[in-house]
Amino acid sequence: MIVAEQKPLKEIIAMTSPFKKLLIVGCNECVTVCHAGGRKEVEQLAAALAMAAQKDGRPLEIKEVTLERCCDPEYIEQVRPFIDQYEAVLSCACSVGTQYFADTYPTKWALPALNTSFMGGSLAQGIWAERCAGCGNCILHETGGICPIARCSKRMLNGPCGGSTGGHCEVNPDIPCGWQLIWDRLVALGRTPDYAKIMAAKDWNTSRDGGPRKIVREDLTI
Amino acid sequence: MRLSYPANVLIIQIPCSGRIKTIHLLRALQYGADGVLVAGCREGECHFRTGNFRARCKVERVKEILDDLGLGADRVEMYNLSASMGPRFAEIAQEMTARIKELGPNPLRGPRPGENVAAALRPMVTQT
Structure with a gap:
């Protein structure tokens, strides 16, 4: 929501x-x-x-x-x-x-x-957290279901950065390191070899870099 | 016990302090009450587990709103006491009345605030 x-x-x-x-x-x-x-x-x-x-x-x-x-x-x-x-x-x-x-x-x-x-969800009554940055090109299938764009402060595609300490982000120790979360998920899924795959630079045209976005579904328009 | 408490205190009964909504406290002040005292059960003794904690959260929220409005956060307060603590209730009612007297009347007060508050709030707190 x-x-x-x-x-x-x-x-x-x-x-x-x-x-x-x-x-x-x-x-x-x-x-x-x-x-x-x-x-x-x-x-x-x-x-x-x-x-x-x-x-x-x-x-x-x-x-x-x-x-x-x-x-x-x-x-x-x-x-x-x-x-x-x-x-x-x-x-x-x-x-x-x-x-x-x-x-x-x-x-x-x-x-x-x-x-x-x-865009996010509730963690508990009265607490909400960001989960999606609306980049327009979802890569959750490659990162164990944790979004590096929304959950890494630097939006890194090949993380973590040197600022990740004890599972926390250097931007704020209350923020969990997005790439630590991804690694933990890959371990739990038995998919750690996927971590070694280098992700190519992202095309940000599907995000805000392409200007205000619009979706047209011809099958739904009258 | 023949205890007395200030006659200007209007009592509105609710089944649990957790029934209190932010709007109830705001309406009381909007319709001219000089202050609102929320009396909930003692912490850890709520029959519904968290009703009195929820009430305290609402009171804190209303305090923020009253501060922003310049009406004074001290016009609302939450107290915890059990139903059998009659002397404590009388003491709290006196304490709160003294505090409100020091703050002065509610600037939004019109004629017959007691009747207005009762008429506005009693139906609200009995609504489902």
């Missing part, structure tokens, strides 16, 4: 203070699962912003709505009947959702309530 976290409240208050009518929109997908922008978080943020406005003596009208998904035009359309009553949309979706609001409603301010962080 896409993992995000709410921006500092003071930043959101500063961003929204010029507006008197605010539509706060949450998303039922990834940001609900990572407790950043679902219905509950929208409710809390709306209460906090209402309190901030009341304290400052500013009039503020808020409507809360949480859509099934904010990265799909059909759901973004659901706010069209009432969006004209509001000056701005405060999006509790990931930055994809915020941009969908900006694209769909060109005359409305689309404000981000979240910092969209990474």
